[in-house]
Amino acid sequence: MKGIGLGFILFLPGMALAAPHHHTVKMVYVGGAYGETTLDVSSADRAEYEEAGFSIDDTDKGYKFFLGYRINRYAAVEGFLANLGEAKLSHQDSAISASIEMDTWGGAVLGVVPLHPQIEAFAKLGLHAWDMSAKMQGQTLLEDDGTDVLYGIGASYIYYPTYSDDAVSVRIEYERFEMDKESVDLFSAGISYHF
Template sequence: MKRLIVTAALATLVASPAFAQSYPGVPDEGFYLGAGIGQSKLDNDTLDWLGSIGANTDDKDTAYKVFAGYQFNPNFAVEASYLDFGDYTASASDGADSANIKLGVDGFGFALVGKLPIDGGFSVFGKLGLIAWDASLSGTATIDGVTYRDTAGDSGTDPFYGAGVEYVIDQIMVRAEFERYDLSDSGEDFTIDMISASVGYRF
């Protein structure tokens, strides 16, 4: 699945100039703005291990994004975005003792977007980019009646890619897309998949 998505994104970016065409009511170039909402899912070995030993884990949350881009022609654009992936949690209890942790991730992305127009305002697209992310981890534990709290944070820059479909009519843009963010911190991998629906406006 991962190889298929990367291949589709690369093929779209490379091959799109050969399929350049435009449709009435669909701007060939210019700025656009949009916002989207969807669901994110975290894949991480530590969270999986906590679940395997009996902790209650939640690796999904509502995610949202806002984005702005510039369309150079019907087949190529650059795009910047802000994304909030939500929070992922794990908790456990044993009598009066308990512990819980929460991980939140957000970031700013920049991507190259290649599009293949299909018909009447419909197109498929692929994107390749980088995300500058921030992560915050907070934890609380109550042991023998004593409560302990701690927080930590980290940041980094890592790649992401995605693919989707788009429909534009009268400068209104509607998208459905899948994106994968491959984050790495201190040798540990955090893969976030995001499925979202977006609406935007083409100026």
Template sequence: MNKTKIIGAILLTLGLTGNALAENGFYGGAGIGQATIDACDGVTSCDDNDTSWKIFGGWEMNSNIAFEAAWVDFGEISGSVGGSAVSAEADGWTLAAKGILPLNEQFGVFGKFGTIMWDVKGGGAASGTDDDGTDLMYGLGGQYMFTDRLGIVGEWEWYDIDNDIDLFSIGALFKF
């Protein structure tokens, strides 16, 4: 068997697999945005905003219900306490149910509700501080599909991690 036939068979298999996944409603994507971490009590010169990013994937059970998992990096906050520099980085895994309201073939709005398993690590004078837990999260957003498989998503999410975190993000969405 020559290389052309093998490559053709692989491409045909991948094409069939891609169509089967699309019929089953699987999707994935990535987003970037701005996180605000409400943790500046007692901290001077506090910078509580940072660039955040996430990778997500999910399954649309039907046109109105989906389940989504994501890994989110909220970035870092920094400031000083008693003249010593402190910082903290936060990230976590989320799992959420999504209610979707399609407004037409391309555009829909959604709400999500779920949990986040988070981790916060301290730096500077807070070095060695490590905290984790599981808390609630929810969000609102919209998505616009350019094609049957490629779209854009914008959303606001709120996380109840010891101190509230708000995340505004925009990202690319790909349906398999």
């Protein structure tokens, strides 16, 4: 994932110099993102797993789809649906394995800081409704859900094609989704269409 971040940063200056500098902010946008998720397991829970002979793989791939509305140049609201991957448990002395799967949907308010007519940084704060299920050998053992806070930061580059009044943007962002006693981090790269 570090490669995605570095490539994005190196990509921005050349694109900014090559593109026109005066455009109207597009109000509605839709997009998707893909990246890496990490379940932040508490030290107490991790110790409990290890004591029972389990090791935990807390990193996976995740993705999301989002719909946004740009209130003005400095603020936006977004709704989203996300799959946050799964964490895997495996027993060191047997073939027993388990997984914890996580999905969520919600909304957030974004504060936007224009750094250039086409480059922006943003921070977000919102709420999400999550579902978590624990499975062992394919059988569901436990299901849980709730509503908690989410927050994140990111940056985006907006490209305005000369042949259209619409726009396309690429973004990179970090988000944290709180889930009761645990949390999930999503570091992703995405693309959106503005119209």
